[in-house]
Structures are given as C-alpha cells and as structure tokens.
Amino acid sequence: MERWKVNLAVLWFGNFLVMAGMTMITPFLSLYLQQDLGVTGDHEIGVWAGFIFAANFVTSFFFQPLWGKLSDRYGRKMMLLRSGFGMSLVIMLMGFATAPWQLLLLRMMNGVISGFSPAAVSLVSATTPKEKMGFAMGTLQSGGTAGTILGPLIGGVMADTFGFRPIFYITGSLLFVASTLSWIMVKESFDREAAARRPQASMIKGFRELVRIPQLPALFSVTFLIQFAMLSPMALMPLYVKELHGTPENLAFWAGFVGSVTGFSNMVSAPILGRLSDRIGSTRILIVSLIGAGVMFVPQAFVGSVPQLLVCRFLLGCFVGGLIPTVNSLIRRFTPDGRESRAFGFNSSFLALGNMIGPVVGGALSGFIGIQGLFLVSAAFLLATSVWAYALLQRRGARAAGR
Template identity: 25%
Template sequence: MSDSANNPDVTSPDPLLTEPELVTANDAVIPPPSAPQGRRAAAAFIFFTVALDMLALGMIAPVLPRLIESFLHGDTSTAAQMLGLFGTVFAVMQFFFSPIVGSLSDRFGRRPVVLLSNFGLGLDYLLMAWAPALGWLFLGRVISGLTSSSIPTAMAYMADVTPREKRAAAFGMLNAAFGIGFVLGPALGGILGNVNPRLPFWVAAGLSLVNGLYGLFVLPESLSHQNRSPFSWKRANPVGSLSLLKHGSMLAIAAVLLLGYIAQQSLMNVYVIYADFRYHWTTRSVGLSLATIGVFTIIYGGLLVKPVVAKLGERRTMIIGLIGGALGYFMFGVSKTGIIFWLGIPFLNMMSFAWPSAQSILSHKTSPAEQGQLQGAINSLRGIAGLIGPGIFTYIFSKSIGAEAIIHIPGTPFFTAAAMLLIALMIARRVDDKPAQQHHTDAASPN
C-alpha cells in the first residue's frame, strides 16, 4: 500500500485532491480530467460535516430557551436577556476565532482542523447536555462558538479540491447543506425536546462524534505542504484577516457580503415577531414558513447555482441573487396579508445565488496558501453582522409599531434590508470577476 494511503497528511499533492492545469510549451492549457472518486468522497464528507453542524445547531435552537428558563425557575424576562447574551457571545467567538482557525488550517492543513472541530463540538454538546447550572451551559455556548468556527475551514477545503470554474457550484452545495440543517434541525429538536429538553444536546453530540470518527478514515488532506503558509497573529486576528479583502474588487465583494449578512439579520431577529404582530400566525405557520425558506435554499444551492453560473457567469449570477433578495425583502415589508409574504420567499431565497458566487470570485483572487485566511475573513464578516444586525433591526421594528412609533410602518425592517441589498447591487455591478494573474501563475506552478 502506498505511503499516501497510510498517511493522509501527505507531503506531496494528492492526485485525488488536485486537478492541476497542464501547461504545454506553447502555453496551451490542457483541462484537468474529471473529478476522481476519492476527491468526490472527500467533498461529500465536507458537505455532510457542514449539514450535521447546522443540524446540531438547529436542534438545540428550540430547546435552549426552555433549558435556560429551567435554571431561572421560570423567570421568562431574565431568560430572554440571557438568551440574548448567549447569542452575542456566540457571535463574538465566531468573529475572533474564525480567522484564527482559518489561518491555522493554512499552516497545518484542513484535515486536522475539521476533525478537531467535529470532536470538540461533540464534547461541547455533551457538556451542555450534562450542565448542572447556568454557568456551565454558558461555558458550553462559548466553546460551541469556537468549535463552530471550522466552517471557514470546510469552505477552504472545498476551494482546495474544486477547480476554479466549479467553485461557485461547490459553495452552492454547502449553502444547500446549511438549508438542510435549517429545515430538519428545529423540527427534530422540537420533537426530541418534548421528551426531554436535554435530549437534543445528547443527539447532537452523538452526531458530531460519529462524524468525526468517520472522517478519521475517509478524509484525506487537501492542502499540500508547498501551498501552506506560516501562522501569523498579524493575519490571524480579525482586523489582520480582513486586510486580505482591502484591495480592488475584493473590497467591493466584501462590502456586498457584509451588507447581505447584515440584511439577513432581519430574518433572524424580527421575522417571528413580525409575523405574529402583523399576520397573527401560529407557531406552526411560522415553522412552516421557515422550513419553506430552507427548502428553497436547498433547491437553489444544490440544483440551480451550477447551471446558472455556467450560463451567466459568477458576477451576473451574484447580481441576479441581489435583485431577487431585495425584491423578496420588499414583498415581506409591503405585504398586509400573509399571501404576498409567502410569495416573497422564493424571491428572497435567490440570495442563495449571490453568496456562493461572491465567495467563488474571492477564492479566484486568493492564492492556495491563503484560502483558510480568506474563509476566516468571510466568517468574520458574518460575525460583524451578528454583532450589529440584531440591535439595528429590533430597534427599527420597535420604532415602527405602537403608540410611540416614529413611523407607523411595520415592514420598515424589511424595507431597510431591501435598501441594503440595493446598495450592494450598485457595488456589485462594478466588480471585476477575473482571477488575479499572479494566482493563475501560483496555481499552475508545480512549486
């Protein structure tokens, strides 16, 4: 048996994981062969890792408030405050540790980071399932924010094993994995939580640990040693990692992503209370609408991103996604009945075209040794949105309803989100989606 089969952390590029372009003497480029079975298996593992991570997070979402409340003897007001604190701490951990984890994967490879995250997340859920006091539960949430920071490494892994022209489709598949967790997680968590509020934590722990054990056998390393870069705190801190995005089109795309992530916070923070206030929806109706959003995320990300990008290109696909998202948010805000709100969901989910296209363009403009730092920087943008978005949209909603409202328009938060996407659209139209020439040279060179 070969050394690469015995040692997954090989020193030479794995032929199952790389698809180099062959450059002839007259500079003619021979396209790489179709993806080998080994590479597809590794990519499938990353897909399921992301899906299981999101499934686990979704499973604990319906029961975490109840568990917090149980520690506070039914004090709902204090429980709501603690839940907000838990969410803020999670976002802070993502913001600070995503670039660190991404840079570590650039230094030591993707495989150890992904596997350690799986095992760390599993042990963390065991801690939260066992937690005898609120302080232990809070500690578990802090750790989960750290261990969930492996998502950028999963994205970097996909960039490593996917040719440039197929990266948007690969990122779209990971978006579909998010959708699967978004749909199935809360539903499964609600069923298990009715049995015992701690049961979803035990199941989430089991899923993460089993997936980690499976990865020990099937997941090879994707980053060759010659494409690794030294770890640097200057690049690993959030500000340093974001400096990677400060040049030209990369800065423009970073602005598009940040505006899109902030707009998305309107869904996470006022969607439920808005539907209850304006349409008097039951919990069942809200759950079905959220599940519908997840289903369209799966359809767009898993089935449609690839052919649309192949037909229109990444920049145009990103623009179409922004237009659809802005229209969907506008329909949410203008709808006086639930019907138009429901019809807005397919348009809103066209943002599933924008995310992978933007990430793919950024990936093209980044060297193989910086993919982890790049994905960490992108996740830091999500962290920034998670820190400032909730306050913005909850404040806007509070000032658009009630006797003391500044403007009596309940849909103002969604109009604000639509305006953010329109600004992002104007920026996106100026984006250059051509790969950086020096990165072409790096990718083609055997060194």
Template identity: 30%
Template sequence: MTDFVRLPTARLFTIVLASSVAFFVVLPLLPLYLADHAGDRQATVWTGPVIAASFAAGAIFAPVWGSLSDRYGARRMMIRAAAATTFTQLLLIVAHAPIEILAVRIVHGCVAGLVPAAMTYGVRTLGAAGKSLASLSVARSTGALLGPGLGGVLAATLDFRAAFAAAALLTLLATGLAATLTADTPDRAARRRTGLLTQFRGVVHERHRYQGFGLVAALAVFAGAIQVVVPVTLQHDPDLTTDSRAMWVGIIFTVSGGTAVAAGTFWGMAADRYGWRSILPLVTVGSALAIGTAVFVSSSPPLLLASLATHALISCEAGTLVVLFLLEGAPEDGHGMLLGLNHTVTQLGLAVGPLLAGAVIAATSTRWVYAGIALGFLALTPAPLWRAPSGDVKLTTDLDC
C-alpha cells in the same frame, strides 16, 4: 450532478450536514433548558447572553482557525473543530447553572469553525468552486431545517440530555468522516508564513476585498433583519390569534428555507458556468423586487409567504457569489483566512440586522424594514463593476479545464 456524487464531495456534504443538524438540535432548546434548571425569570435574563455567546466567540476566533487551516490544512481544522464541539455538546449534559451553560457556549464558539474549514477544503480540492460552495450551503441550510425538529422530538420524548447526546454523536460522525478525507497539505511557504497580522495583510491588501466584506456584511444584516420583521409583522396582525401567528411564522420560515435548499446548487452551477459577475445582478434585482412586494402585501400572511419564499429562491446563494468575489485572485494559502474573515463579518452582520430592524420598527413600521432591505439589494447591483486587479487569476473550475 456528476461532481456532486463524487465520494469526497458527498462526504464533505455529510460532514457539514451532520455538524449543522447538531448545532440546530441544541440552539432552539437552550431557552427551555435554562428555564428547566433556573426557572422562567432567570431564563429570560440568561437566554440572550447564552445564545449570543457562541456567535460572538466564533466571530473572534474564525480568522485564527482560518489562518491555521492555511498553514496546516483545512482537513486538520475540520477534525479539530468537530472533535472539540463533540466535547462541548457533552459538557452541556452536566452544565445546569446558567453561568455553567454560558461558559460552555463560549467555549463552543471559541473551538468551532468546521464550516469555514470545509469551505476552504472544498475550494482547494474539489473544483467547480461555485458548485462546491453552494452544495455546502445547502448542507448547512438543510441542517437548520432538520435540527430543530430532531431536538424537539428527543427532548419531548426522552429529555434534554438525549438531545445533547445526539448532537454529540452527529459531530463525532463528522469527526470520523473528516479523518477519511484526503489531506490538503499546504506547501512549505504557507507553513513558513509567520504571524496572524502578516497573513491578514497579505490577503486583504486589495481594495476589492474590503468591498467584498462590505457585501457580506450587507447580506448578513438583511438576513438578520428578516428574522425579526416577519414575526413582528404577524404579531401586529389583529386578525390572527397567538397560535395562528406562531403557525404562520413556522410556515414562512420552513417554506423559505426549503425553497433555498432546493435552489442552492442551481445558483452555484450558474456561477461556475457564467461567472459571479453575470449572476449577482440578477440575484440582487430579483431579490429587491421579491422582498419589495412585502411592503404592499405584508397584511396578508399567504401573500407574505409568497413574497419571502420567492426572495429565498432568488437570494439563497448570494453569499456564495460574494465568496467567489472574495476569493478572486487570492493566493491559495490565504483561502482559509479569507473564509474565516467572511464568517466573522457574517456573524457580526447577523447580530446588527435585528437591532437595526427593531429600531426602524420602533420609529416607523415593519413596511419600512421591507422597503429598506429592497433598496439595499438594489444598491448592491453595481458590485460586479468593482474590478479585481489585473494580475488576479480566475478561480479554476471543472468547466475551465
């Protein structure tokens, strides 16, 4: 725990936590906010585009901000992203028409990018890459658990404006904390690098990075599919009432998320000690077995909860292991671009996963979605055999020093 409690690491954790809480304060309230100002019918039409807008814009702009973090420093990009999203949270207070809310969310997606910048900063400056990335993942997951509750309480006891103002205060806190971090000033060679496409070719020219992005996409698709198949599974259970279905959805995702938060740092430490190549097969096989049991127990909510919580326990930091694969041998002035592209691919995978799950459910049943995810994890098991070029350099960690 000594690495984690170092002051810069604690501040970076708090920056990501505050940003994540702010994001998830706002996101679940958007459908209700639309209904409050435009009515239920218009809210039904606009909810999908409004929620998708920030993800789509973020996917497009993430490599751009990643490139700029390589040129000018990840700390500067954290300050920029936190300050800009503070402004967009405040804009929501005065945005009432659906088209205005959509425009604000598009702008939010364009100017965001704090988490990839924080990951870049952590890898560059804090050492123990696996543990640093896992700690930030835990911060983001914790925010996803706390944010909806905080937003719901504020909206219910005060109003939507109070919830959006709280989100703005949290991102303002993140801005101030980011400003206190030590600058990670890139060398002059990084500053002289010209052109986004030039940098893109410089960091992805190795074949193993395309394979890494394939892993990122697969994991994101699996995660997106789970978000759809669990509620639909419970919806198809004739023994459950509407209220009990909603209760079980909340219980399953809350317990799974809490399990992931509890286990996250452990997997990061294991990756630093034994290497991602040793840990990833354990994660993929264990996840396949855990999610595969849902094929047989999905008719029982308690057993489905056990299956998915075990899956979350094992797979929670699979993404971190793949990021270590992507960064293996990458030049330091390409970390921002790689992590920006990682964010883009993740967002696209999260968008595709629900669509695929819906199509499979419509054609067959929910059991086939669980089976497909389990087989997908098994298919990823040989990933450690994909060798990086011999000239690649291992990521330096505290354990190597």
C-alpha cells in the same frame, strides 16, 4: 467516484449538520427562555434571545482568522476534526444550562472552537477542478445554508416531541457522527513540509496582504452586509408567527417551518445558480441574487397569515442560494495559492460579524419598529448591497475574473 466528489458529498452532510446544530434552538429559544429559564417580558426575551443567538458569532469573529492561519499551516482536515468534535461536546453541555447567562457562555465557547464550515470550504476549493468551482461552492454552501434554515424546523419538531433540553443532546450526537464520517472518508493532499517552509505572516500582516487585492475587501464587506440583513429578523420570528398563528397549538413547529422553508428552495437553487455562475460569471449571479432577496423581504412585512409568510420565505430562498456561494467562488479566484484558508477564515469572521450584529440590532430595534420594520430594513440593506457589489466588483474589473 472522483475524490473531489467524495469530499464534496461528505462535507455537504457535515456542513448541514454543523449549521443545523447552530440554529436548531432558533424556533424555541424565546419560548425556552420564557418557560424554562424564567425570563419575562417580550422586550427582555427579545434582547436575551438576540444576545444568546449572536454569542456564538461574537467569539467566532475573533477566532476564525486564527483557525484559517493554522489550517494553511497544518492542514484543513485537522481543523475540521478539531471543530466538529469540540462543538459536539459543547452543544451537549448546553442541555444542562439552568440560567440564560449559562447558555450565553456556552454559545460563546461554541464560537471559539467553531471553524468546520470555512475549513470545509477551503478543503473543497483546494481539491475541486477550477471549471467546477462554482458548482462545488454552490453545492457545499447549500448544505450549510440548508442546515441554517432547516435547523429551526428540526428543532421545532423535536421541541414539540421531546421537549427543549433533549434537543441539545441529540444535536451533539449528530455532530459527533458528522465528524467521525469526515475523519474516515475525507482525504486531503496536504504537504506539511512545504507549508512549514512557506513564510508565516502574523494574522494582522496576513490580513493587510489580502486587503491589498482590491476585490477581497469588497467581498468581505458584501458577506457582512448579507448576513446582517438575513439574520436581523430571525430571533423575533417565533413571536411573529405566534401573532399570525393566533393559537399556541403546534407553535414551535410552525415557527420552525417558517424559519426553515427558505432552506428547501435554497437546497435546489444553490447548485443551479453555482453551475450558472460557471457559465455567465459569479459577479452577475451575486448582484441578481441580492436584488431578488431584497425584493422578497418587502411582502413579509405585510402578510396576514402563516401560509402567506411561508410563500414569501420560500421565494426568498430561491435567491439566497446565489449569495454566499458566489462570494466564496470569487474569493477563491482572487486569492493567491497557499492563502485560501486564511482568506476564507477572514471572510468567515465577517460572516460571523454579520451574524453577531444582525440579531442584536434586530432585538434592540424590535421594540421600536416591530418585526415588520425589520423586514423592510433587511430589504433596504440587501438592495443597497447590490449597488455596493456592482460598484466595487463589476466596475473594478471583476467582470472578466468572474466569468
């Protein structure tokens, strides 16, 4: 098998486990806060759940550019291993938390040492032939997105089977396995001497250099808006499922299933849409996916049962598969050689910012508009983002570069 395919396969698996580990607590977080950590009241639980879920992304937002800079200087594989082994330890420690503030601090620490996914994206982009870039980005991102969405299902099943705390120990062990596989099997051709001779700009100066490229600020903004819209209802999803389900039996499982069903369709659609973007253009796929995802959020506000919600979430995943992969593909095409890791690091910061603000705003607004209102807000954001992407990419000459 060609080297780039081996790297892609191993990092797909690693990306899946890393993102699953970050989101595995989603289906039972509100129940865990209520039953084990003594938090009472739906609104208070929603606020705590929003902050704890977002805490990982708060610190990630600030530290991702640093890891991107060091990746360009010392190599992507080193950043993979630093992040993977570090997160495996921190997540295991989460199983010992006895108060919500302890879980909050550990989630913040997890964000500090994160960086596996952007390093994986950078490594794959550097080793993949340009004519296969859309397919590779779609395939790799399908692993991360599938982990993000399937993580809640895995967490829900394990919560019903083992209880809440053992999930953290299992997750940490899986991340250790993924990091070990990356250490042994992933190969990178990286010239440290050449990287050392290359001028090293500060993070602020490096950011200024990148934003002078007209398309990159637009892509960073699109990444933020996508994540904000996708994540704002997630923290409240278990309570919505509880309302629709009407019984506490297997509640964690159904909450996890609803949160994860998007991942099943995403796993299939992301590589297909990535391959299609290599043929007709990444920008076109991005805009169509934004419109489709926005439309599919609307019926989720009006469903009357869990099966209806499952169908809507599945169809949503068919369009989600064309979002972040096409953004990553476009970033690689517009970024000068030798600055890829830094560009992906900044994009990861904007992704983390959306992940951070989305659940917090969603938790705060839930007391006023309910989760049904959050679905409609997410729909409006995604549809508005499609207009934003068209204006800033298609009309600024990105059509030719995205082909």
